[in-house]
Amino acid sequence: DAGVTQSPTHLIKTRGQQVTLRCSPKSGHDTVSWYQQALGQGPQFIFQYYEEEERQRGNFPDRFSGHQFPNYSSELNVNALLLGDSALYLCASSKDRGHEQYFGPGTRLTVT
Amino acid sequence: AQSVAQPEDQVNVAEGNPLTVKCTYSVSGNPYLFWYVQYPNRGLQFLLKYITGDNLVKGSYGFEAEFNKSQTSFHLKKPSALVSDSALYFCAVRAGRDNFNTFYFGSGTKLNVKP
Numbered sequence: 001d002a003g004v005t006q007s008p009t010h011l012i013k014t015r016g017q018q019v020t021l022r023c024s025p026k027s028g029h030d031t032v033s034w035y036q037q038a039l040g041q042g043p044q045f046i047f048q049y050y051e052e053e054e055r056q057r058g059n060f061p062d063r064f065s066g067h068q069f070p071n072y073s074s075e076l077n078v079n080a081l082l083l084g085d086s087a088l089y090l091c092a093s094s095k096d097r098g099h100e101q102y103f104g105p106g107t108r109l110t111v112t
Numbered sequence: 113a114q115s116v117a118q119p120e121d122q123v124n125v126a127e128g129n130p131l132t133v134k135c136t137y138s139v140s141g142n143p144y145l146f147w148y149v150q151y152p153n154r155g156l157q158f159l160l161k162y163i164t165g166d167n168l169v170k171g172s173y174g175f176e177a178e179f180n181k182s183q184t185s186f187h188l189k190k191p192s193a194l195v196s197d198s199a200l201y202f203c204a205v206r207a208g209r210d211n212f213n214t215f216y217f218g219s220g221t222k223l224n225v226k227p
Contacts, residue, residue, distance in 0.1 A: 004155070033214055042202050042217030043156070056212050090155055099144055099163075099206050099213040103155035 002027060004093050004104035012110045013081050021076040021107045025093030032074040033101060034066060035090040043090055049074050050097055078109075086111045114139045114207040118218035125193045126226055133188040133221045135203030144206030145186040146215065147177055151199050159201075162186060173197070193225045 005024045013019050025032050031050045035043035045058035049068035063079045072093075078085055088108050092101040115138045125131045137143055144163050148156040160171025167179045177188045188201060200222050204215040 035215075035217075040220075042204075042219045043215070045207070045214045045216070048212060048214055050212070056214055058214075092156075094213065097212050099161075100158070101213070101215065102158070103148075105153075105155040 004029075004091055004102050006089075006091050006104040006107050008107060009105070010108045010110075012112060015081055015083060015111055017081050018077065018079045019081060019109060021078075021089050021091075021109070022073065023076070023091030023093075023104060024073045025091075026102045029093035029095050029102070030072050031094045031097045032068060032072065033092045033094070034074070034076045035092065036060070037088040037090055037106070039087070046076070055097075081111045083111050085109065114205045114216045116145075116203045116205050116216060116218040118201075118203055118221045120221050121219075122222045122224065124224045124226065127195050128192050131188075131190050131193045131197070131223065131225070133201050133203075133223060135186045135188065135218060137184050137186060137203070137205050139205055143179075143186075144213075145177075145179065146204040146206070147171065147175070147186075147188050148202045148204060148217075149199050150202065150220075156202065159188070193223075195225050195227055198223055198225045 007022045033048040034046040037043040047057040052068045065077045068074045088106040090106045091104045094101045117136045146161045147159040162169045162179045170176045203218040
């Protein structure tokens, strides 16, 4: 039974570019949440998708957007990258919006 | 607003000694509290949770946590530390509205267990 998977593992982008990160939830899960973890900090909630719609959003600008597909996988898109967007991006999945969230290994984004 | 605080950036303990990693919380309503562990270049792994019931919660790898409502604390404990317990530990509180659950995480505590 595969857990939460994320791709790519690492990514290097230039300021101003756009990036797409991908997440496949744990088998049987239908809810996907995205978190940003800056170096030396705890994860911060970006947004959550359920039934292909954004259901909740943290304090992040509109440059951060997402999508959920019919198979429950999800993408996180960040436009107009800033140096401060450099972080580990974590995806977590749960069943039916539940509080038991399983985290993926993350995508390390470096913006230069 | 929901929040958690981890007052210690780092905790050092000798192998075999008991360990405590501190967490305090602020929530409206009944708290749902969690502990996660993060190893280098890895995602977060669930350790334990408190939803209701006994104030002493037992979790994975011999860890336990004590919920104290009067002190609004949820400290992580282990009777005998192992070198392999060295990692980054996060306390989290459930947030979200309606039926949607998200987490607010603390800033993390680095646990160093020395042989």
